[in-house]
Amino acid sequence: MFLSEQWYLLKQYRGTQKVNEIKRLLQLPAKMSVNYYNPMDITAVAAFANYANKYEKGTGGATRYIAQRLMSMSPAFTNDSTVLDNACGTGIVTEEIHKRISFTSSPANTKITVVAADAAAPMIDNLNSKIKHVEGTAAWLNIGSISTHVVPAESLDSTIVPSDSITHSYMNFGLFFCSDAIKAAEHIYRSLAPGGTAFVTTWKDLGYLNAVRKTEKACNPGGENFNMPFSAQWEDGEYVKDLLVRSGFAKENVKVVQEESFMRFEAVQEMARTLTESFTMLIRGQKGWQSDEVKNEWESKLSENLVEDEHFIQDGENGVAIRMMANIAVCTK
Ligand SMILES: C[S@@+](CC[C@H](N)C(=O)[O-])C[C@H]1O[C@@H](n2cnc3c(N)ncnc32)[C@H](O)[C@@H]1O
Known part of the structure; x- marks a missing residue:
C-alpha cells in the first residue's frame, strides 16, 4: 500500500x-508522531518516510554542519564507547563520528558500538544501504558494530538500549518531531551511562522561514499561515532545557548553547527548487501543485524573497547559503 x-x-x-x-x-x-500543528494533518514520520532519499540534498548540509560541531564538543571515543544515534535519519551523526575518529588522534584501532534508530523505515533503509556499501571495505573501520532499528524514540526501551549503557547519546534535530517529547527524552536519560554525555539539538532560527511565509502569502493570499510541523516553543533554549530536566536530568547538568549553521546550494534557483519540493506536502498536501505553472510561479517568487532576506548569503565561488541558528543542549548524568 x-x-x-x-x-x-x-x-x-x-x-x-x-x-x-x-x-x-x-x-x-x-506511537507514530502525529503532528497537530500541521494544517494538512500529515504525520512527521510519514513525511520523512516519503522524503528519505532526497533528505540529505534537501537539508543543504544544515544538520550535518551541526553534527560536525557536536563532534568537536564530544568526549573522546574509545573502545568502550557505545553511541546512540537517535532519530538518526540517513545516519549523518554516525558518519560524522566515524570521520571524527578517523581524522583525529584517537588510536587507529578504536572500535565503537553504535545503536541507530529512527521511526521512519525508509530512513533506516537508506542507512542500511550505506552500511552494506561500506561492508567489507575499510571505510567504516572505527565502527566496530552498528545495529539499526525502526522505532519511535518514545518506544526506545531497554530491549534496544539498556539502561545506563550509552556513553555518547545524540538526537540531532529529532526531539521536536516526537508526539511525546518527554517520553523520548526519558529514554535518553535512562539509557545514558553515568559519566556519559547526551546532545539534543533543535532549531532556534530556520533562516528560510520568513521567505517561505512571504511567498505563500503572496501566491495564496486567502490560505492559512505557513507553519512548520512543530511548535515554535522549541526555538527557546530554556524550553529545551526545562523539558530535559523534567525528563530526569539534573538542572546543573544541562547547558544549552547556540551555534550557527548554513544550508548551502550552488545557486539561489537550486535553493528555491529544493525548498519548494520540501514544502510541497506541507503547504499543498497530498494533491500537490494545481499545475506546473502554479508551482513555477511559487518557486520563482521564493527565489526573489530568499535573495531579499537578511539570512541570505551570496558566498562567491561557494554558491549561496541561508544562515540558521541551532540550540545545542549538552547533558551529563
Ligand atoms: C530532521 S531529521 C534529522 C535526521 C538526522 N538526525 C540528521 O542529523 O540529519 C528528523 C528525523 O526524525 C525522525 N523522526 C520523526 N519523529 C520521530 C520519532 N517520534 N521517533 C524517532 N524518530 C523520529 C524522522 O524520520 C527523521 O529521520
Whole structure:
C-alpha cells in the first residue's frame, strides 16, 4: 500500500479505535508522531518516510554542519564507547563520528558500538544501504558494530538500549518531531551511562522561514499561515532545557548553547527548487501543485524573497547559503 493511501486511511479514522488497528495492519508504529500543528494533518514520520532519499540534498548540509560541531564538543571515543544515534535519519551523526575518529588522534584501532534508530523505515533503509556499501571495505573501520532499528524514540526501551549503557547519546534535530517529547527524552536519560554525555539539538532560527511565509502569502493570499510541523516553543533554549530536566536530568547538568549553521546550494534557483519540493506536502498536501505553472510561479517568487532576506548569503565561488541558528543542549548524568 502506498503512503498516500495509508495517510488517507489514518486521516479518515482519526480519533477512533480503528486507527490503532490500521497502524497494526500496516505495521506502523503505534506511537507514530502525529503532528497537530500541521494544517494538512500529515504525520512527521510519514513525511520523512516519503522524503528519505532526497533528505540529505534537501537539508543543504544544515544538520550535518551541526553534527560536525557536536563532534568537536564530544568526549573522546574509545573502545568502550557505545553511541546512540537517535532519530538518526540517513545516519549523518554516525558518519560524522566515524570521520571524527578517523581524522583525529584517537588510536587507529578504536572500535565503537553504535545503536541507530529512527521511526521512519525508509530512513533506516537508506542507512542500511550505506552500511552494506561500506561492508567489507575499510571505510567504516572505527565502527566496530552498528545495529539499526525502526522505532519511535518514545518506544526506545531497554530491549534496544539498556539502561545506563550509552556513553555518547545524540538526537540531532529529532526531539521536536516526537508526539511525546518527554517520553523520548526519558529514554535518553535512562539509557545514558553515568559519566556519559547526551546532545539534543533543535532549531532556534530556520533562516528560510520568513521567505517561505512571504511567498505563500503572496501566491495564496486567502490560505492559512505557513507553519512548520512543530511548535515554535522549541526555538527557546530554556524550553529545551526545562523539558530535559523534567525528563530526569539534573538542572546543573544541562547547558544549552547556540551555534550557527548554513544550508548551502550552488545557486539561489537550486535553493528555491529544493525548498519548494520540501514544502510541497506541507503547504499543498497530498494533491500537490494545481499545475506546473502554479508551482513555477511559487518557486520563482521564493527565489526573489530568499535573495531579499537578511539570512541570505551570496558566498562567491561557494554558491549561496541561508544562515540558521541551532540550540545545542549538552547533558551529563
Ligand atoms: C530532521 S531529521 C534529522 C535526521 C538526522 N538526525 C540528521 O542529523 O540529519 C528528523 C528525523 O526524525 C525522525 N523522526 C520523526 N519523529 C520521530 C520519532 N517520534 N521517533 C524517532 N524518530 C523520529 C524522522 O524520520 C527523521 O529521520
